[in-house]
Amino acid sequence: MGVERPWLAHYPKNVPAEIDLNRYASVVSVIDEACLRFAQRPAYGNYGHVLSYAEIDRLSAQFAAYLGGTLGLAKGDRIAIMLPNILQYPIVLFGALRAGLVVVNTNPLYTARELEHQLKDSGAKAIVVLENFAGVLQGVITHTDVRHVVVTSLGEMLGTLKGALINFAVRHVRKMVPPWQLPGAVSLHQALVLGAGQARPQVALGHDDLAFLQYTGGTTGVAKGAMLSHGNMVANMLQASTWIQSVLHEGEEVIVTALPLYHIFSLTANCFTFLKTGGYAYLITNPRDMPGFVKELRQLRFTAITGVNTLFNGLLNTPGFNDLDFSHLRMTLGGGMAVQRAVAERWKQVTGCTLVEAYGLTETSPAVCINPLDLAAYNGSIGLPVPSTEVCVQDDSGTLLATGEIGELCVKGPQVMQGYWNRADETAKVMDSGGWLHTGDIARMDSNGFFYIVDRKKDMILVSGFNVYPNEVEDVMAACPGVLEVAAIGVPDDKSGEAVKLFVVRKNPALTEAEVRDYAKANLTGYKRPHIVEFRDSLPKTNVGKILRRELRASPGS
Template structure:
C-alpha cells in the first residue's frame, strides 16, 4: 500500500484503539502553524535525484561542487566526470536499468562521481561501509545482488576475500585519482610505495578488475546524448538506494529508498534552516566566480544521515560546495577545514564534537556564529551542546530519523534549537505514539504519556529488499513506520526521544531508560563517554550496568556512584560501574549498545 493510499484509508480510523490520520494531521497543523513552520510539501518540485541534479547544474555549473584533499570539481566538471562512468556502466553487457552497483569508499570525490554515475545509468546505489569485515561485505553484496563493486585499493583485500557469486566486476580507485597531475601520481605513489597502505589483493579469476580512471574517459556528444536519454527514463518510483541499516539492531537489512523518498526528504531537510540563513547562502552564491558557500561534511557519505542531509540536500538541493575528507578523525585537517571562509553548515555527531572539544587545538577554530551545526545519528549530549555553544558561539540543530525514513523525520526549530530533544516533524509527516498493547496515545501530553513513536510520510521506505517479513514487522496495520523509539510529545509538539524501546531496562517492574542514566552520568563531568545496559538478575529481573570512559585516570567507581546517587532514584542506580578505555561505535560515532551488552555477557 502506498503512503497516499494509506493516508486516504485512515482519514477516519474504524479501530477504536487508533487515532485517525485526520486527527493526527490536525494536531500537527496547529502546532507547526503556531511555530510558523511549513506543514505541506511543494508538489511541483522534481521527484528524481537526476532531475534535481540537472536543474542544479543549469544554475551553478561554474561553481565549486566538491572539494577534497586539496582538489576541486565544479558542478560542470562533476557532471562530465559522472557522465563518463555512467556511460561505462551502460556499456557493461551484464548491467541493465535497475541493477545494483555497490560503492565501498570513504569520503572522496570519487564517491560522489560514482554515485551520480550509477543513478544516471538508471541503476541502484548500494552503500557499503569501507570498514566492513569479510562476512559483512559478503552478506551485503549477496543480499543486494550487486553486480559491480567500486572500491578503494587500500581496502580491496577484504572484498577480494569474500565469496560473492553474482559479482562480475570490481572497479578500483586510488586515493588521489580525482586530483590533477602531477599531484595524483605523487600522492598515489606515496600511499602505495612509501606508506605501504595498499595491502596485496587478488579477486577471483571470473571477476573483471578495472581501474577507476579507465571508466572516466571523455565522451563524445553522441555518448553524452545516450546518457541524457537514459536519465529521462528514470522515474520517481525507481529505487535510488538500497541503504543497509547501521547494525545497531542486529543483522543489517537493506532499506529500499526510491527517488521519490529521497527527493521529498531533501525538501523536508530544508526545515533545518532559517529564511535568513538561506538568504545568506544565496548572497554568497550570487557572487561572481567559482567561490561558493561551504557545506563541511566530515561524516561518511555511505551513512544515510550524511548522504541525504549533507550532500544531497546542501549541494544538490541548495547548490553549496561539499567540503570533506576521507577520515573525520584526521583532527588537524578537520580543524583546518572548519576555519575556511564561508563555512555555512557543518554536519556533526555528538561523539565527534566531544572528541574535537577535548583537543587543545579546538581553540583555534573560529566559526561564524551564524554557521548551522547539524547534529544527527544519536542524541547530542547536553554537556557537549553547552560546551560547543560556549566555545564557538554557534547553536546545534538536532535532527531525528531512521535509515527507513531516508532518514529525516523531525528537526529542531532553526530559530530556537533546543539540545537534547528531537524537534518537530518535518513537513508532510505525521507522528503519533502507541503503547505496548497497540493503542494510540493522546498527543501533546508531555512527559506523562510515553509510547513508541510512529511516523508516516513520503520519505518512508518502499520496504526492505527481499524481506517482506521484516517489512511487515516494522510497518503498522495503518501504514506507519514503527521506529522502536520511546518518545513524548509536548503540547506545542516538541518531540523528545526517551530511549530505544528494546533498550529499556525493567527493574522490579520499573521502566529504566538507558539514555536517562547516560545523561545523568555525563552531567557529572567525570566521564568522556558512557553506555548503560541491562543485564539479567534473578532478584529484580534486570539490573543496571554502566560502562564508562573516565575523563581522569584517578576517578574511582565509588566517586562516580556517589555523584549518580544524588540524581537517580534507587532502582535507576547502576549496580555495577565498569571503566573502559573506549566504547564500541559504528562508523559515524554512535555508541553500539548491543556490543556493550556483549562485553558484559562475556565477563
C-alpha cells in the same frame, strides 16, 4: 488514524505544512537542475582540490555512459559503492543514479563476512572500491553476483602531482594498501575514458523507482536493505531544504562533510540537500585524525556542519579548534545519536552557533524531526516533525497516546521506505496496515508538538551514530573458539555515547580476553567490537533459555 499536528503553529517562518512532491520526478532531476544552475560554483572539495558543478556533471555523465554502454547495466541493477569521503564518491554516485541503477552504499571498513552478506543479499552486479579495501573484496567476490569491479586510489582525483604524492605516501610510506588481485578490474580513470566516447544513457525514472538499498541492522542481527525510492529521497530533500531555507542562502553555503556519505544522514543532508541549494561540500576523508581535521577547517570559511555528538565533542577537545573563525557559521546540525547537553552548551560557547538536534532513521531517508534552526539554546528535544509528516506516540496495542504520555514513536510520510529488500516478514514487523512505521524508540510529545526521545524499545546499541545489534555481535562471537555462551549489551561511553559490552561464558577455561578481542577484530567492524569483555560462570535466562539482557544491564558495573 489521523493525528493532530500542534507543531505546525511553531514552524519556522515560511516553512510550509506540506511539500510539493511533484516538483522533481527523481533524484536525477535534482542533480541535473543543480549542475545546470550552479555550473561554475564549487561543488565538492577534498584535500584542497575542488570540483565545480560543471566538472561533476561531466564526469558523472561519463561514468553513467560507462555503466550503461560499456558494461550494459540496466535500470534497476544494483551497484555497490565502497568509498570513504573522497571526490570519487559523488562522481560514482551521480553516475550510477543517472544510469538508472540502484545504489548499495557499503561501509569501506566492513569485514569480509559483512561485505559478503551485503553483496549477496543485494545481488549487486558491480562495485566501485577504494584500493585500500580491494583485498577484502578479493576474498569474497567469487561468492557473489559481482561481475564488474572499478578500483580507485585515494589520490586519483586530486590532480597529477598531489595525487601521485598522496598515493605514494598511502601505498609505500604508510603501507595502507594490502596486496590484492581482482582480474578484470579497471581503474576509475579507465572507466571515465571509456564513458567519454559514449552518450549518457537516458533512463525514465519516477517516484516509485528504487534509488538506494540502504543497509541497516535488525533485531534478528541480519543487516537488511531499506528500499529507498526516488520519491522517498526527493521528499526528504524537499522537507529538509524548506526547513533550512530561512537560515541558509542558495549558492553561498560551505558545508563541512565529515560524516561518511555512505551513511544516510550525510547522504541526504550533506550530499543531496546542499546539492539542491548549490552548496559546496568539503569532504573530510579521515575525521578520526582530529588535528588534521582542524587543520583543514582552518582553510575554510564554512557556514554549516553536520555531525554526531562524538564528532562535536572530539573537535571541542582538539587543540586549535577554539581559535578557528566561526564568523560565517550559521548551522550546526546534530543527529545519528543523542546530542549531549554538555557538548551542545560548550559548542555554543565556543562557536556562537546553537547545536540543533534532529532525528531520523535509515527507514525514513532519514529526517523525521528537526529543531528550528533559530533556537537560542539547546532544548533537549529532537524537534518538530518536518513538512508532510505525521508523527505520533502509540502504546503496544496501537492506541494513540495523549500529549505527554510515553510510548513508541511512529511515523508516516512520503519519506518512509517501501520496505526491506526481500524481507516481507521483517517489513511487517515495523510497518502496519495504516502505513505507520514503528521506530522502536520510546518518546513523548509536549503541548507545542516538540518530541523527546525517552528510551529505546529495542536492544539496539548506538555507537557514534551507528546501529549495533546485539544478536549480530552474539552470533559472531559465539563462534569464537573456547566460547560457550555470550551476551552483548550497550553501556554508556563518554566518547561514543554507547559502547558494546560482551559477557562471555568460557567453554575452554584457558580462553583469554586477548583471544576474544582478536576474534572480534577479525570478524566485526570496529564500532561493533566489544569495548568491555567480562567473563562469567553463567548468564541469566528465562525458563525457555532466552538470555535476559535486561538483567545484565541492571547488574553492577553495567
